[in-house]
Amino acid sequence: MLRQRILVSALGAGALAVAGLTAQGAVAAPTSYTAGKHAAKVCSATTARHTASCNAIKLVDANGVAPAATAPPATGLTPTGLRDAYKLNGLSAGGRTVAIVDAYGYPNLERDLGVYRSQFGLSACTTANGCLRIIDQNGGTALPRFNAGWAGEQALDVDAVSAAAPDAKIVVVQAKSASFADLGTAVVTASQQPGVVAISNSYGGGDASDATYGHYYNHPGIAVTASTGDDGYQGGSYPASSSYTTAVGGTSLVASSNSRGWSETVWAGAGSGCSTYNTALSGAASFGTGCAKRAMADVSAAADPAKGGMAIYYPTSKTASTWAQFGGTSEAAPIIAAVYALSGNTSGYANAVPYAHPGSLFDVTSGSNGSCPTTQWSNARAGWDGPTGLGTPNGAGAF
Numbered sequence: 001m002l003r004q005r006i007l008v009s010a011l012g013a014g015a016l017a018v019a020g021l022t023a024q025g026a027v028a029a030p031t032s033y034t035a036g037k038h039a040a041k042v043c044s045a046t047t048a049r050h051t052a053s054c055n056a057i058k059l060v061d062a063n064g065v066a067p068a069a070t071a072p073p074a075t076g077l078t079p080t081g082l083r084d085a086y087k088l089n090g091l092s093a094g095g096r097t098v099a100i101v102d103a104y105g106y107p108n109l110e111r112d113l114g115v116y117r118s119q120f121g122l123s124a125c126t127t128a129n130g131c132l133r134i135i136d137q138n139g140g141t142a143l144p145r146f147n148a149g150w151a152g153e154q155a156l157d158v159d160a161v162s163a164a165a166p167d168a169k170i171v172v173v174q175a176k177s178a179s180f181a182d183l184g185t186a187v188v189t190a191s192q193q194p195g196v197v198a199i200s201n202s203y204g205g206g207d208a209s210d211a212t213y214g215h216y217y218n219h220p221g222i223a224v225t226a227s228t229g230d231d232g233y234q235g236g237s238y239p240a241s242s243s244y245t246t247a248v249g250g251t252s253l254v255a256s257s258n259s260r261g262w263s264e265t266v267w268a269g270a271g272s273g274c275s276t277y278n279t280a281l282s283g284a285a286s287f288g289t290g291c292a293k294r295a296m297a298d299v300s301a302a303a304d305p306a307k308g309g310m311a312i313y314y315p316t317s318k319t320a321s322t323w324a325q326f327g328g329t330s331e332a333a334p335i336i337a338a339v340y341a342l343s344g345n346t347s348g349y350a351n352a353v354p355y356a357h358p359g360s361l362f363d364v365t366s367g368s369n370g371s372c373p374t375t376q377w378s379n380a381r382a383g384w385d386g387p388t389g390l391g392t393p394n395g396a397g398a399f
Contacts, residue, residue: 033073033325037061039269039305041230042156042326043149043203050180050213052203052238054102054153055227057269057305057328058314066324068316072119073325076311077253077302079120079163082335085253085262086164086301086362086393091342093168098341099190099199100157100170100334103178104147109134109154112321116159116313122166133171133193137186144176146318155314156326157202157334163310164338169195180205180238184216191219197346198223200337201245202330207236209277210243217244223340223350223399227329228297229271233370233378233386240296241275246340246351247296248333249387250303251364264392265380266367267304270329272296272377272386283355287384290374297389299354299361299398301332336393343396353399354390360397364388 043054059073060066072078083089110127117125125131136142154172161170173190175182183203190199199222210217217224217239226240228249240247250270256263274291281294289295302308305327312326340350354361369387370378377386384390393399 033075034059034306040064042152046178050205050208052178052180052183052205054150054203054330055230055328056153056156056202056326056330057230058152059305059309059325069323072311072323076325077308078311079122079166082163082302086339087395088164088339088342088393091396093165093341094344095169095195096197096341096344097169097171097193097195098161098165098337099193099196100154100161100172101175101183101186101190101199101201102150102154102157102172102203103175103183104150105144105174106151106154106315107146107318108315108321109158109172112155112313112315113158113162117162122162125162125170131169135171135173135189137173137175137182137189139189139192144174148315148317152314153202153330156310156312156330157200159312160310160331160334161200161338164335165341168338168341171196178203180208180213184213187216187224191222196222198225198337198340200334201226201239202333203227204229204237204240206238207241207275207277208238213238214242214244217242220349221346223337225333225337227333230269230328231271232269233272233372235273236275236294236296237271240271241278241294243278243281243294244349246336247298247389248329248336249297249300249389250329250332251300251308251388251392252304252367253302253308260362264362264364266364266369266387268369270297270300270303270369270387272369281351281355283352284384287355288376289384290376295386297386298351299336299390299392300364300388301335301392303327303329303332339393339396340399343399345399357398358390360394361391362394363391
């Protein structure tokens with residue numbers, strides 16, 4: 001029940017829109033897709049120690065189903081909208097590669113990615129043309145068994161990278177399980193692939209120590225992003241709480257009549273908190289995080305499934321796929337990984353770069369993801385705050 005309440009509250013004002021109401025309570029015409037829908041986690045939760053769950057969320061109906069659709073939801077964020085919101089037009093990945101690490105297999109990943117990219121006019125990204133590779137956690141072709149939840153996560157990840165950086169190459173590394181050890185092994189394998197400049201990790205478990213697991217994520221010269229979770233202020237979530245990753249929080253993103261053309265607030269589900277184990281980032285020292293150790297998030301991007309959620313083509317079974325609207329900080333982490341690929345900055349520890357260039361981000365200054373003793377851990381403010389970090393991309397200058 002707690003998780004259900006968190007997901008409902010995480011929709012924030014978006015829940016009003018789904019119900020056909022405005023923030024002022026006036027009746028508004030609901031859209032054909034979001035009407036009557038609520039957010040549901042794509043992956044099953046896990047209570048096993050040092051095991052992760054993916055952080056993807058989709059909009060479902062009252063029966064918990066995302067009805068089959070032959071076209072993307074009109075309310076979903078498109079590649080054109082995403083690149084405009086974050087001022088990425090005109091930027092190129094220049095042949096650089098984004099790696100995506102997830103658990104379990106997805107036999108139709110290439111087919112489904114092709115449907116997504118064709119729908120939105122993006123160039124083909126296939127194994128035949130060298131744009132796409134899919135390998136197991138050891139770098140081979142013994143791909144793991146299918147898991148519908150984690151396959152949905154992979155669909156979101158490859159579509160998000162495609163949307164933000166259409167010319168980036170993609171390598172998907174599939175771990176044989178969701179254990180920290182197997183996922184970490186996949187991260188190491190990802191770091192060894194030619195051309196990889198960023199590794200996206202859209203999953204998390206409880207807080208954990210870099211003394212045990214940090215060697216999996218310690219790759220200077222490669223941006224390693226990790227989503228902060230979808231349950232609001234809950235404390236550290238590994239690997240986002242690692243000192244070696246860029247912790248990515250989440251926002252609600254809507255079109256606006258302002259000069260930017262978009263406005264953002266904290267997404268109520270965005271994870272935040274302080275690690276009880278890991279060293280604080282030196283770059284964050286002057287930003288008043290209130291954490292004695294590692295604070296998360298560092299930066300953020302769209303994550304609210306109802307307001308800024310992406311239109312995604314994803315598998316409903318081992319053989320069938322359809323369109324739905326996805327969000328969660330699993331949307332945000334691959335977006336930020338793609339922006340690192342667009343920046344071309346591959347020196348040192350990537351999580352230090354935004355702290356040196358906060359003026360090149362859109363600062364998110366309103367909204368909350370809960371309540372806690374230290375206000376900035378859950379409430380937006382000018383500068384750094386827990387749910388959104390330093391802010392969202394305004395081009396690639398902060399990366």
